[in-house]
Amino acid sequence: MEEPGPLEKPISSPVNFDGKPHPLPNGPTITWKQIDPNTFERTSVLDGKVLNTRHLVISDSGRTLTEETKTNYPNGKSGTLKVVYERASGEPSGGLVGTWRFKSRQADTPTEVKYERARKMPKRSRMRLAQATTMLDGKPVLSSGGRSIPNIMAFAKVINDRTRETTMIREGHLFSRTIATVSADGKTLTITTTNLERKDAPPSIVVYEKR
Numbered sequence: 001m002e003e004p005g006p007l008e009k010p011i012s013s014p015v016n017f018d019g020k021p022h023p024l025p026n027g028p029t030i031t032w033k034q035i036d037p038n039t040f041e042r043t044s045v046l047d048g049k050v051l052n053t054r055h056l057v058i059s060d061s062g063r064t065l066t067e068e069t070k071t072n073y074p075n076g077k078s079g080t081l082k083v084v085y086e087r088a089s090g091e092p093s094g095g096l097v098g099t100w101r102f103k104s105r106q107a108d109t110p111t112e113v114k115y116e117r118a119r120k121m122p123k124r125s126r127m128r129l130a131q132a133t134t135m136l137d138g139k140p141v142l143s144s145g146g147r148s149i150p151n152i153m154a155f156a157k158v159i160n161d162r163t164r165e166t167t168m169i170r171e172g173h174l175f176s177r178t179i180a181t182v183s184a185d186g187k188t189l190t191i192t193t194t195n196l197e198r199k200d201a202p203p204s205i206v207v208y209e210k211r
Contacts, residue, residue, distance in 0.1 A: 015096075021045065040096065062092025065100050079109030113191070113208055115180075136164065173197070186210065 013024055017040070021029035028046040035041060038058040044051040052071040058064070065085040072078045083105050090098020138157035155167040162182040168175055178193045189208040195201040 037095070056096070058095065062094070063087045064103075065096075077109075079107065081108075082106045111206070111208075112211075113189070140169070167196075 013030060014022065015032050016022060017032050017034040019031060019033050021031045023029050028044045028051060031043045031045070033041045033043075038060070040056040042054040042056070044053075050072055052069050054067055054069045057066045057068075059066075063086060065087070067083045067085065069081045069083075070078055071081070084103045085100035086103050088099040088101040136156050136158045138155055140153040140155050142151075142153050151170050153169045155169070157165055159165050159179070162184070164180045166178045166180070168177075174196045176193055177196055178191060181190045181192075182188070183190070187210050189210065191206045191208070193204040193206075195203075
């Protein structure tokens, strides 16, 4: 069994319910356990520290999957995210095997996003995006860092005074485009992400309030 990513060239990681840690290409190790026929647990560890623990529970009908993830943040705090999926393919008796379609999401800790000017260049518009420090000139920059997905490149550019666009590419395949727009009053940030590989997928829209 494998757990594939959402990309056209995904990073697939083997799922072995042996309770042993298995390394991922981007640094962490993952450990899978099967608690009972419908309950599973996945733990991700980096440098001896637990990054997150995911509990997956399949309903008795086999048509709903509830995933609850507890994430430990660098500041010592933790947060829990609950996501519910509906089975889109695969037999109800097939356990985790199949395709699961997103249904709902609930988090106990608000998600935060931070943009800052890169150090040593205080007079130029240079932004830190995830693990990549990217010039807003539309030129590709390779993501790096312990948790970065290998071979991911980011292209960032300015649309206008309040809008930035970032396009992500991996191994020659465009897979997402994100538009970040600050409201006229500067109090909210709207981030709209479009899946460039799945034309039928609706865009993801997240609105943040400025702290």
